[in-house]
Amino acid sequence: MKKNVTIVMLIFSLVISSFSFYTSAEASGFADVPSRAAKEVNYLAERKIANGLSPSVFGAEQAVTRAEAAAFIGRALQLNGTKRSTSFKDVSSGNFASGYIQSAVERGVLSGYDGGYFRPEQKVTRGEMAVMISKAFGYPYGGTLTGAASALMSRGIANGMEDGTFGAGQSILRVDFAVFLARTMNPAFRVKSTSSYTQVAPSVMNKVDPRLASQVVILDPGHGGKDPGAVGFGLKEKDVVLDTGLKVNELLKKTPLQVHMTRTGDTFPSLSDRTNFAKSKGGDLFLSIHANAFNGSANGTETFYYSSSATNQYVSDSKLLAEKIQRRMLMAWNLQDRGVKQTSKLYVLKYNDMPAALAELGFIDQESDNQKLKSEYWRTAVAKAIYYGIIDYYNAKGYEVDALYNVAK
Structure with missing residues (x-):
């Protein structure tokens, strides 16, 4: 109901590593953001969801690591991001994403590898990104990379590659992650309307x-x-x-x-x-x-x-x-x-x-x-x-x- 008050929607910040400090900026100030992604990156930047490497550089072509992905997803879901000990041998309590990693694993959004490892610096592929987003936002995907890719593409969130494939094995870039995240959050950015991709089985x-x-x-x-x-x-x-x-x-x-x-x-x-x-x-x-x-x-x-x-x-x-x-x-x-x-x-x-x-x-x-x-x-x-x-x-x-x-x- 209509009452008075004001605020800023703060969901999460994109972080590149535990040793760097990044400055928020408008997408219009990012020299490396291509025009195809400007509105999505701008949407995240305006809401202080996405940070750049500097006021003028977004780091558009850099790959996202598993630790960064955990932070993206964790902040999007409002998980507990407080730095703390984790169940993984290779994620210390001092890791910038330790809290989000542990919370996301406990929620079932992410998982580790055999031997008790998370591999926080490993690059995330487009297929893995599709699975993470599908799990985080509750999209049925059948437990496969192909199913997760279809879940995002059918909703107008993700696009395929020029060769006609989804490129599931390729690393996901910051700019593409930002685009897919913005489309997940705001259906207005999707390449298909909400009413066009949902059909009665x-x-x-x-x-x-x-x-x-x-x-x-x-x-x-x-x-x-x-x-x-x-x-x-x-x-x-x-x-x-x-x-x-x-x-x-x-x-x-x-x-x-x-x-x-x-x-x-x-x-x-x-x-x-x-x-x-x-x-x-x-x-x-x-x-x-x-x-x-x-x-x-x-x-x-x-x-x-x-x-x-x-x-x-x-x-x-x-x-x-x-x-x-x-x-x-x-x-x-x-x-x-x-x-x-x-x-x-x-x-x-x-x-x-x-x-x-x-x-x-x-x-x-x-x-x-x-x-x-x-x-x-x-x-x-x-x-x-x-x-x-x-x-x-x-x-x-x-x-x-x-x-x-x-x-x-």
């Missing part, structure tokens, strides 16, 4: 209720454009909820359900635009996604539904939807349960003619909630929870949906 279609194909789900990331929504510790609500909504959209596109979003970029549809859009698409279910704020003194997750049938007659189903979403978010987030609440004020719930709920993910101006809201890992987790909540709703309504619970794994 025949194995799913054949096992679910055929009536689902006619059901239309409307996702409504709140705020946008000139309206940042609530802001806390530099993190803007409009960015958090758009990213989360896009992730839910990606999952729903793998089901027979039809899905539309009121915004897919940094635009500002009015409240009436949102409800009119939902109606024009013939929506059967409407979910608005928000983050809360209250002077830093409140925390937790809550979900609202409209309490009167005067303007929205689907009170019972709206409550059911809210309950399913809330339950799943609590399971994923593990934040304070603020409950499912009735409201008579929220426009997008009041003036919709379909079951509608509004999910408040957490309080952006409260430190512990903010840590999860700013984390790519935790936003992915709550997006899956919202997806499961929607499927739970249809299950409760008598649809056969068992096969859809495997989609988000």
Whole structure:
């Protein structure tokens, strides 16, 4: 919901070695960044995600090491990067990436080699990079380099080489890693749209209720454009909820359900635009996604539904939807349960003619909630929870949906 505050999204910094100091800079100041990668590197630099070797040199053509990759992934997932002892003989507690290496291994994102070695200075190949990103961001890849490459290419995150291969055995360069990371984080940079690469598998279609194909789900990331929504510790609500909504959209596109979003970029549809859009698409279910704020003194997750049938007659189903979403978010987030609440004020719930709920993910101006809201890992987790909540709703309504619970794994 819209409240006052301000912040900077800090996910992680690209580091080249434990013995060097690097200075953040705008991509426009990096003389060695090719034009093909300028917008992606600029995106990371502006958010202090990517650092250069100096204010004017990014180190675009240098290969990424396993230690650096651990730092990239660890910071992206908000893992514990505190330097400490590790389970590897060749990674001391003084290594700049020791904390991220240990955390990433414990999370199952990275692994070592026989004999208790991590090989921190070994160069990372493009295939290994694809596996790391697939594991970190929850993309199914079948446990193979080929599957991981396909997972990134099918999502418009990575490109193949000029010879038609993925180049899985070639070292991944800093500039290419930055491009792939930016595309993973921001679907707007991808070479394919979110809606074009997700198709319903025949194995799913054949096992679910055929009536689902006619059901239309409307996702409504709140705020946008000139309206940042609530802001806390530099993190803007409009960015958090758009990213989360896009992730839910990606999952729903793998089901027979039809899905539309009121915004897919940094635009500002009015409240009436949102409800009119939902109606024009013939929506059967409407979910608005928000983050809360209250002077830093409140925390937790809550979900609202409209309490009167005067303007929205689907009170019972709206409550059911809210309950399913809330339950799943609590399971994923593990934040304070603020409950499912009735409201008579929220426009997008009041003036919709379909079951509608509004999910408040957490309080952006409260430190512990903010840590999860700013984390790519935790936003992915709550997006899956919202997806499961929607499927739970249809299950409760008598649809056969068992096969859809495997989609988000």
